[in-house]
Amino acid sequence: MSTANQDLEAFRAEARAWLEENFPKSLAGRASEYMAMEGGKELTGEARTWVERLAERGWGTPTWPSEYGGGGLSASQAAVLQEEMRSAGAFNPIPLRAGMGVTMVGPTILEYGTEEQKQKHLPPIARGEVRWCLGYSEPNAGSDLASLSTRAEDAGDHWVINGQKVWTSGADISDWCGALVRTDPKAGKRDGISFLMFTMHQEGVETRPIRLISGASPFCETFFNNARADKTDLLGPLNDGWTVGKRLLQHERASQTGAMDTGGRPAPLQELAKRYVGTDESGQLADSDLRSRLATHLMESKAHSLTLSRVAAEARGNPNVSAAASILKNTATNVAQTRAELTLEVMGHQGLAWEGDGFTEEEVNAVQSWLFGKAMSIYGGSFEIQYNIIAKNILGLPETTQKG
Ligand SMILES: Cc1cc2nc3c(=O)[nH]c(=O)nc-3n(C[C@H](O)[C@H](O)[C@H](O)COP(=O)(O)OP(=O)(O)OC[C@H]3O[C@@H](n4cnc5c(N)ncnc54)[C@H](O)[C@@H]3O)c2cc1C
Numbered sequence: 001m002s003t004a005n006q007d008l009e010a011f012r013a014e015a016r017a018w019l020e021e022n023f024p025k026s027l028a029g030r031a032s033e034y035m036a037m038e039g040g041k042e043l044t045g046e047a048r049t050w051v052e053r054l055a056e057r058g059w060g061t062p063t064w065p066s067e068y069g070g071g072g073l074s075a076s077q078a079a080v081l082q083e084e085m086r087s088a089g090a091f092n093p094i095p096l097r098a099g100m101g102v103t104m105v106g107p108t109i110l111e112y113g114t115e116e117q118k119q120k121h122l123p124p125i126a127r128g129e130v131r132w133c134l135g136y137s138e139p140n141a142g143s144d145l146a147s148l149s150t151r152a153e154d155a156g157d158h159w160v161i162n163g164q165k166v167w168t169s170g171a172d173i174s175d176w177c178g179a180l181v182r183t184d185p186k187a188g189k190r191d192g193i194s195f196l197m198f199t200m201h202q203e204g205v206e207t208r209p210i211r212l213i214s215g216a217s218p219f220c221e222t223f224f225n226n227a228r229a230d231k232t233d234l235l236g237p238l239n240d241g242w243t244v245g246k247r248l249l250q251h252e253r254a255s256q257t258g259a260m261d262t263g264g265r266p267a268p269l270q271e272l273a274k275r276y277v278g279t280d281e282s283g284q285l286a287d288s289d290l291r292s293r294l295a296t297h298l299m300e301s302k303a304h305s306l307t308l309s310r311v312a313a314e315a316r317g318n319p320n321v322s323a324a325a326s327i328l329k330n331t332a333t334n335v336a337q338t339r340a341e342l343t344l345e346v347m348g349h350q351g352l353a354w355e356g357d358g359f360t361e362e363e364v365n366a367v368q369s370w371l372f373g374k375a376m377s378i379y380g381g382s383f384e385i386q387y388n389i390i391a392k393n394i395l396g397l398p399e400t401t402q403k404g
Pocket residue numbers: 133134135136137138141142143144165166167168169170219375378379380381382383384385388400401402
């Protein structure tokens with residue numbers, strides 16, 4: 001065994017022992033339950049103990065530097081930790097508690113932030129104490145994000161923000177916002193934009209949750225009426241927020257490839273199919289057409305996860321988020337949406353569950369996941385926008401009508 005592998009095995013033993021001692025056994029396998037409970041609420045009991053212990057060790061943000069509250073682990077060690085957490089039935093609640101903090105804003109601060117900004121913002125995110133939302137989309141700026149019109153004016157020692165964002169996930173329960181705003185209205189479309197960070201707990205910020213047909217309100221309309229951002233909370237260069245903002249989106253897409261597993265495993269689809277559809281005398285799934293579509297899906301799913309592993313291995317423990325995240329985001333979306341479609345098909349009329357005694361929890365969850373899965377090809381930049389990025393930035397094809 002090479003020295004690197006020996007080191008990793010030593011780390012595996014360390015992680016296993018730490019989990020054995022620190023992960024409350026009563027929470028084992030309860031990731032989905034925890035996620036449903038999460039929503040800016042005060043945690044109590046063992047859930048709270050687990051968050052505190054994980055935060056103290058820095059393993060909620062395992063690859064962040066330890067001076068900013070992270071675990072200081074290499075990507076390979078973080079992968080081992082993830083495997084050990086999975087086999088202990090453990091999960092990482094910190095990214096959920098921090099909203100957009102761990103997956104998007106934090107990595108962008110690490111790259112573009114001043115030392116003061118890193119010290120101020122990263123440790124509370126790593127502890128899961130401060131929840132962040134992202135103010136990008138506006139009523140007239142979605143895919144064509146550079147059309148955004150929310151503006152920030154220089155008021156000497158601070159910025160004054162006016163305008164409206166929309167689809168701001170978790171805005172009503174967030175503590176801080178990272179937003180793209182126009183700081184030079186006279187500059188070209190993409191040139192006069194800056195990335196500002198500010199607290200949501202101020203008079204000039206109003207959030208109106210958007211109520212969905214399901215009754216849930218995962219996102220908001222967010223209004224800024226003379227909201228304030230400190231001068232020290234401009235992230236990256238003034239008027240070059242477009243570069244900072246695009247980089248954040250690459251981190252967002254990288255977090256949507258299925259590589260960052262926070263825990264929780266659905267039952268294998270082939271078992272579910274055998275259970276609902278039944279088997280023939282040779283033990284195969286009775287419906288041959290479904291069997292062949294299921295096999296295709298399982299192969300595509302395997303190819304996606306092997307590609308993720310290959311990308312991680314080629315990065316040799318030093319992954320650099322790039323435009324390739326757009327490819328993996330789209331394949332992850334395809335795999336997840338196909339899985340959800342097949343699950344409902346397998347369940348037959350039980351796959352029409354919404355509520356009521358006639359349906360199991362598994363059936364209700366399957367329908368909800370199928371519905372929520374539709375959002376995957378919209379958030380973080382739609383399916384078509386990822387293809388545009390792949391065409392332009394990876395394949396080097398000419399610009400489309402959409403610049404971005
Ligand atoms: C669950 C969820 C959470 C979200 N959370 C946030 C958040 O926290 N913060 C935030 O700022 N935003 C958030 N969004 C908004 C999201 O980023 C936008 O919905 C997305 O960028 C698409 O913009 P749009 O809705 O305005 O659609 P549009 O831009 O109007 O697009 C409509 C359709 O046209 C297609 N289209 C548009 N332009 C092109 C083109 N040039 N080429 C080919 N096809 C094109 C799109 O693919 C899409 O199918 C969230 C969205 C969802 C669904």
